[in-house]
Amino acid sequence: MRRGFMYNREELLNIVGSALSEKRFRHTLGVEKMAINLAMVYDEDREKASVAALLHDYAKELPKPFLLKKAAESGIEMDPVYISSPGLLHGPVGAVLVRERFGIEDEDILNAITYHTVGRVGMSKLEKIIYLADITEENRVFDDVERIREKQMQGLDEGLLESLRQTIVFTVERGLMVHHNSIDLYNSILEKRG
Numbered sequence: 645m646r647r648g649f650m651y652n653r654e655e656l657l658n659i660v661g662s663a664l665s666e667k668r669f670r671h672t673l674g675v676e677k678m679a680i681n682l683a684m685v686y687d688e689d690r691e692k693a694s695v696a697a698l699l700h701d702y703a704k705e706l707p708k709p710f711l712l713k714k715a716a717e718s719g720i721e722m723d724p725v726y727i728s729s730p731g732l733l734h735g736p737v738g739a740v741l742v743r744e745r746f747g748i749e750d751e752d753i754l755n756a757i758t759y760h761t762v763g764r765v766g767m768s769k770l771e772k773i774i775y776l777a778d779i780t781e782e783n784r785v786f787d788d789v790e791r792i793r794e795k796q797m798q799g800l801d802e803g804l805l806e807s808l809r810q811t812i813v814f815t816v817e818r819g820l821m822v823h824h825n826s827i828d829l830y831n832s833i834l835e836k837r838g
């Protein structure tokens with residue numbers, strides 16, 4: 645991590661504590677716990693996992709018009725899926741905001757925040773960890789969450805494949821658009837497996 649940003653967990657907790665509702669704050673702590681757990685299993689930097697996890701939903705409770713405006717100003721690629729579900733922009737916009745406001749310049753951390761909503765082909769280890777921890781943290785209760793928890797211990801791609809399968813099916817069943825990043829990522833993992 646660059647000079648200028650010093651890891652201070654207490655400070656990060658204060659920041660997200662005031663940006664988020666109690667429920668989402670609890671979720672965030674769960675994501676941090678799971679992300680650190682996965683970081684230990686897969687030999688990733690635990691401090692980076694903590695920072696990315698604590699800040700991943702920083703923009704989650706901002707109004708949709710603000711997300712759209714900030715995304716346009718920041719040159720975030722506008723996609724029809726983002727237009728129809730602006731809430732998804734809390735990933736990319738969150739990354740812009742934490743860079744501007746807290747001086748976080750670590751690209752891997754910023755990418756982990758950016759892509760935790762829809763994923764992307766070629767995700768780094770940290771990006772995969774945050775994506776999965778967001779879905780499998782201890783407060784999450786949905787059918788088959790346990791299956792993703794098991795798979796992610798067999799391999800990050802195994803976990804991703806299972807979670808993408810569930811997310812894509814769920815999204816399609818609700819009649820919503822699926823972001824192409826998620827489909828591309830799903831296909832790329834299957835392709836890699838052969």
Ligand SMILES: [Fe+2]
Pocket residue numbers: 700701704734760761778
């Ligand atoms: Fe999120």
Ligand SMILES: [Fe+2]
Pocket residue numbers: 671675700701778
């Ligand atoms: Fe989240």
